[in-house]
Amino acid sequence: MNLRTNYPLGDYNTLALEACAEAYAAVTDDGELREALSWARERELPVVVLGAGSNIVLAGNLRALVIHQQFRGIEVLASDEQWVRVRVGAGENWHELVRWCLERGYYGLENLALIPGTVGAAPVQNIGAYGVELQSVFVQLHAVDIADGRDRVLDREACQFGYRDSIFKRGLRDKTVITAVELRLSLSPAVNISYPTLADWFAQNPETEVIPETVFDAVVDIRSTRLPDPTLEPNAGSFFKNPVLTPDQTREVAEKAMGLPIYPQPDGNLKVPAAWFIDQCGWKGLRRNGVGVHDHHALVLVNDGSNSGVELLSLATEIAASVHDRFGVDLEMEPRIYGGEE
Ligand code: FAD
Ligand code: NAP
Numbered sequence: 001m002n003l004r005t006n007y008p009l010g011d012y013n014t015l016a017l018e019a020c021a022e023a024y025a026a027v028t029d030d031g032e033l034r035e036a037l038s039w040a041r042e043r044e045l046p047v048v049v050l051g052a053g054s055n056i057v058l059a060g061n062l063r064a065l066v067i068h069q070q071f072r073g074i075e076v077l078a079s080d081e082q083w084v085r086v087r088v089g090a091g092e093n094w095h096e097l098v099r100w101c102l103e104r105g106y107y108g109l110e111n112l113a114l115i116p117g118t119v120g121a122a123p124v125q126n127i128g129a130y131g132v133e134l135q136s137v138f139v140q141l142h143a144v145d146i147a148d149g150r151d152r153v154l155d156r157e158a159c160q161f162g163y164r165d166s167i168f169k170r171g172l173r174d175k176t177v178i179t180a181v182e183l184r185l186s187l188s189p190a191v192n193i194s195y196p197t198l199a200d201w202f203a204q205n206p207e208t209e210v211i212p213e214t215v216f217d218a219v220v221d222i223r224s225t226r227l228p229d230p231t232l233e234p235n236a237g238s239f240f241k242n243p244v245l246t247p248d249q250t251r252e253v254a255e256k257a258m259g260l261p262i263y264p265q266p267d268g269n270l271k272v273p274a275a276w277f278i279d280q281c282g283w284k285g286l287r288r289n290g291v292g293v294h295d296h297h298a299l300v301l302v303n304d305g306s307n308s309g310v311e312l313l314s315l316a317t318e319i320a321a322s323v324h325d326r327f328g329v330d331l332e333m334e335p336r337i338y339g340g341e342e
Pocket of ligand 2 (some may be wrong): 128129131193227263271334
């Protein structure tokens with residue numbers, strides 16, 4: 001195991017925030033993972049699991065062993081005429097997996113193209129985009145318990161998936177290292193272009209046949225145009241989750257929010273776009289103290305040179321307070337905060 005101490009993490013988070021880990025170990029297999037976990041246990045040091053760092057905010061140095069999950073490998077476990085089941089190492093790149101599956105005619109991941117990060121992090125927030133969530137193809141995952149090194153297998157029910165949510169953000173938060181994910185993909189090309197932005201793209205390109213390959217291309221095209229590239233403008237994607245409100249709450253908010261888009265959910269609740277509130281409060285495009293709100297996308301906060309998680313969180317807190325004061329809506333941050341006071 002190659003363990004480093006006082007290790008800088010600036011290159012390992014897409015916000016490019018500067019912070020050091022008390023200890024850091026990149027793990028590529030089960031043996032290295034177990035060695036790293038024992039090392040942390042002996043020193044009573046908390047463990048933080050790191051993927052590609054695209055959904056975290058480093059607010060200060062971490063008194064922890066950061067375990068950088070780098071398990072590789074994609075394996076076909078089983079297939080019949082209709083389905084194929086694949087097992088993927090947690091350290092594989094998510095977008096490369098989407099592409100790999102499409103090249104082999106394994107369908108279902110196209111709408112989730114170009115989401116940054118690793119396969120192992122995908123269940124943590126049940127990644128979703130353009131009307132599809134991970135849970136629609138998820139079978140089970142393999143994990144190792146941080147406290148006692150026990151192997152665990154969690155199926156879809158055990159993961160308790162919700163909207164950008166799972167048990168790994170709640171009951172199993174900081175308790176497991178996900179090592180592999182199993183997905184069930186279709187061998188027949190079903191597509192879902194019900195999401196408005198995607199439907200619009202095909203309406204504007206009427207000559208394009210609607211097949212999984214073109215859905216993939218369309219998602220890549222839309223995302224590349226709309227979302228800032230973290231390598232050019234360091235960011236962590238959507239900084240706040242879209243609030244899901246009860247019908248009564250929605251009525252109350254809508255009275256103060258003329259023109260608010262409202263999206264009904266299957267359970268009767270209503271989802272409202274966090275970006276709309278932030279935009280209404282006048283934050284879009286603001287820059288200060290080396291952090292800011294993206295000019296075209298009010299949900300995306302950017303590191304504009306400060307490299308400070310504290311500055312970024314101070315801005316996020318002010319944004320949330322202004323939305324609360326004006327509309328009575330509480331915004332919840334999506335990325336996980338590490339270091340500082342947490
Ligand atoms: P990290 O940021 O490294 O970790 C995130 C959390 O997961 C941490 O708490 C970490 O401890 C935990 N974790 C990571 N790996 C493991 C593991 N193996 N075992 C246990 N816990 C683990 N998200 C969406 O859902 N939809 C989108 O469309 C989307 N678009 C994005 C666009 C941009 C430009 C960016 C920067 C981010 C976007 N995100 C999106 C957020 C992010 O890409 C996802 O949440 C992604 O799954 C994070 O992967 P990661 O490997 O970077 O995780
Ligand atoms: P968009 O298409 O401009 O839509 C804005 C918001 O409205 C989205 O957040 C979306 O919710 C919601 N929405 C729009 N139409 C909807 C419908 N018919 N039904 C339900 N909800 C609807 O969004 P965008 O910012 O460009 O992002 C496109 C997709 O990529 C979205 O799915 C978004 O979640 C995803 N994305 C996520 C992140 C992240 O970090 N989590 C970053 C970038 C993009 P949903 O978010 O629930 O889809």
